[in-house]
Amino acid sequence: MKNSAKKSSSVKKVLKKIKPYSFYLILALVSAIISVSLTLYIPVLTGNAIDNIIDKGNVDFASVIQILVYIGVGIGGVALFQWIMTYFTNIVSYRTVRDLRREVFEKFNTVPLSYIDTTPHGDLISRVINDVDAVGDGLTQMFLQLFSGIVTIVGTLVFMLTINWKIALVVVVLTPLSLFVAAFIGKMTHNRFTRQQALNGDISSYVEEHIGNQRIVKAFSYEDRAFEEFEKYNDELLEVGFKAQFAGALANPSTRFVNALVYAAVGIMGALFAVAGTLSVGQLSCFLTYANQYTKPFNEVTGVLTQLQTGIAAAGRVFEVLEADNEIPDNSTKELEHCKGNVRIENVNFSYTKEKPLITNFSLDVKSGSHIAIVGPTGCGKTTFINLLMRFYDTDSGKISIDGVDIMDITRDNLRKCYGMVLQDSWLFNGTIMENLRYGNENATEEEVITAAKAAYAHSFIRRMSDGYNTVISEDGGNLSQGQKQLLCIARAMLTNPSILILDEATSSIDTLTEIRVQKAFAKMMKGKTSFVVAHRLSTIKESDVILVMKDGNIIEQGTHEELLAKGGFYNKLYNSQFAKQ
Structure with missing residues (x-):
């Protein structure tokens, strides 16, 4: 029946x-x-x-x-x-x-x-x-x-x-x-x-x-x-x-x-x-x-x-x-005219399934222009934290605000325009390199695209390709190396000129020398702006203003690199485990 x-x-x-x-x-x-x-x-x-x-x-x-x-x-x-x-x-x-x-x-x-x-x-x-x-x-x-x-x-x-x-x-x-x-x-x-x-x-x-x-x-x-x-x-x-x-x-x-x-x-x-x-x-x-x-x-x-x-x-x-349920509609049509990058997180709780709490009672106050690094073992909630910032998922309870405005009261489109995001998994579509770089900023001029590519150290390998910026790359960048794809994703994020930059293992697929150069480019681009960096290689976050050490969905330590080493706690163990041979 x-x-x-x-x-x-x-x-x-x-x-x-x-x-x-x-x-x-x-x-x-x-x-x-x-x-x-x-x-x-x-x-x-x-x-x-x-x-x-x-x-x-x-x-x-x-x-x-x-x-x-x-x-x-x-x-x-x-x-x-x-x-x-x-x-x-x-x-x-x-x-x-x-x-x-x-x-x-x-x-x-x-x-x-x-x-x-x-x-x-x-x-x-x-x-x-x-x-x-x-x-x-x-x-x-x-x-x-x-x-x-x-x-x-x-x-x-x-x-x-x-x-x-x-x-x-x-x-x-x-x-x-x-x-x-x-x-x-x-x-x-x-x-x-x-x-x-x-x-x-x-x-x-x-x-x-x-x-x-x-x-x-x-x-x-x-x-x-x-x-x-x-x-x-x-x-x-x-x-x-x-x-x-x-x-x-x-x-x-x-x-x-x-x-x-x-x-x-x-x-x-x-x-x-x-x-x-x-x-x-x-x-x-x-x-x-x-x-x-x-x-x-x-x-x-x-x-x-x-x-x-x-x-x-x-x-x-x-x-x-x-007939699947749609994303929860925006509460209002409020938009931030100019995002400064002040981020405040108050008593946030979140779980993908009710039986397994992931983030519990999480609070954080980030001033505009701060460079925040997030470290911790796999599954501790680092990427989940990024998902909550971007409203890919909504919190179970608690509040996240940008420049004093609850992100639940801001339209998703406007909120996400505040961010530039580079993930560990690079994503490119079938089209020219120029089209891929303009994905987040369709109105960018050719000069702006080239400037962003140079800043990401992608210009040199693009120029060596058969048609330069008009070279057609296959689906998911199949005719590029993993490092080249990552550099293009970094250039694409730079081209949007965001108020807040999120880097989730963004430099994991590029060589050490290029990584140092890209880090310098990031530092220059994010001067006076807020950035969140999820990293496993702790050597890349020494200069961060604040390092958040997460474990089981909670911040268990926070401070500068030197302060955390001096404490001799969990971060000290993580850092020394990576450089024990040295």
């Missing part, structure tokens, strides 16, 4: 998305009516032609030739209006798919970051590509079969009733048996098609993960084990997919068998009426054709049942994304 309701709900939601294109649906319906009407009129003409040649030596050639001309015109009209119907149904399907794909991609920008973090990326990609395509295929088949099918059923029924209502009654009574068969099989297969689409998402996620980390796979000789894991997914998809397709495929031959019985019943009854003289041979031929036409829509619908079921299952997965 629950699955049936979910299935019905998915169909209703898809139909709502089609509503803006109702005009095209009306045109498709009109085309279907004309096409089917001509199709149904051809058997009448054929029956008349048969009656005109039934007697030996008494063939009305003039009438037969005229009827053949009419049949030719009718066939041409059927072909034309079927093409028109297909054209308009494709417009509806493809535009609906375009709208769905746009909505899903836009939804990725409105859901909380936690949703993206906790959902496999390959599965999300599968939903926006494979599942939306499956919905489009299902829509196309549904409209084509629905319009022509309904008109065909109504039209043939009317024609059969005018010829012989008794035989027509037999057809009407027996044909619904095929509907019951199709409905039973459809209900039985829905869960399998839903599972099949979910497994497609799992495989997409697994493949995306391994292609993106192929160096790691090869470095650890994990190829065979990776293939074995893939085979598990692939074999399960084979099993589930086979069962779903097999069960779906049962519908068509089952309904064809029922409809063949109907056709046989019509033939036998029609022959009896013809022998009795109440039905001509031409009318019998016409009736048999109509009986076949009447059952044809049922056969066609069950023939595409697999695509329809796949489309419905895919629609459910698409709407799961569209």
Whole structure:
């Protein structure tokens, strides 16, 4: 019952998305009516032609030739209006798919970051590509079969009733048996098609993960084990997919068998009426054709049942994304006109899951222009602290303010413009180097871009590339070294000229000499501005105004490098563990 309701709900939601294109649906319906009407009129003409040649030596050639001309015109009209119907149904399907794909991609920008973090990326990609395509295929088949099918059923029924209502009654009574068969099989297969689409998402996620980390796979000789894991997914998809397709495929031959019985019943009854003289041979031929036409829509619908079921299952997965909770809206439209960089954190508590508190009772007061370093063991909350500053996640309790204004009262866009951020994991997109550097400042001049690149020590290697700043780099900077990608990310942050700079292991992928130069560039750029530096290499933070030592979500020590060493506490142990050999 629950699955049936979910299935019905998915169909209703898809139909709502089609509503803006109702005009095209009306045109498709009109085309279907004309096409089917001509199709149904051809058997009448054929029956008349048969009656005109039934007697030996008494063939009305003039009438037969005229009827053949009419049949030719009718066939041409059927072909034309079927093409028109297909054209308009494709417009509806493809535009609906375009709208769905746009909505899903836009939804990725409105859901909380936690949703993206906790959902496999390959599965999300599968939903926006494979599942939306499956919905489009299902829509196309549904409209084509629905319009022509309904008109065909109504039209043939009317024609059969005018010829012989008794035989027509037999057809009407027996044909619904095929509907019951199709409905039973459809209900039985829905869960399998839903599972099949979910497994497609799992495989997409697994493949995306391994292609993106192929160096790691090869470095650890994990190829065979990776293939074995893939085979598990692939074999399960084979099993589930086979069962779903097999069960779906049962519908068509089952309904064809029922409809063949109907056709046989019509033939036998029609022959009896013809022998009795109440039905001509031409009318019998016409009736048999109509009986076949009447059952044809049922056969066609069950023939595409697999695509329809796949489309419905895919629609459910698409709407799961569209109906996910959005990020909590901004409390107000307040914006900071000029961010000075004073940051105050008061009694902040935060956890990703309620069962595991991460940051507890965290307080900090940072004056504008301060250089703050954050150190501590893995998992102590350093990056989480950055996520809270940027409002990628919201605090469970407590308050974070910038220049005396609670960040919950500032729009996210305005808040994030205060920051320039460079992460340990560099991210670049497929485009020119110039486009990548302008990502955070589209209006930057070429001179400003070059100045930022020079400050980040990226200008020299950019200039040596084939097209300089117009060199196209592949997705995620695949044709650059890790250090070069990191330098470009640093230059990109510098180009935004932020009031607050956040560096989360920003120099971890570049050599020591370049790191020293970049640190000097950062120092020059951040003069008079606030900066937060998350670092594991403690040698890079000696000059910080304040070093915060975090452990288990709390600040356990703070002070300058010399002060913390003199205390002989946790920081002293961390520092000496890195330089024990020296």
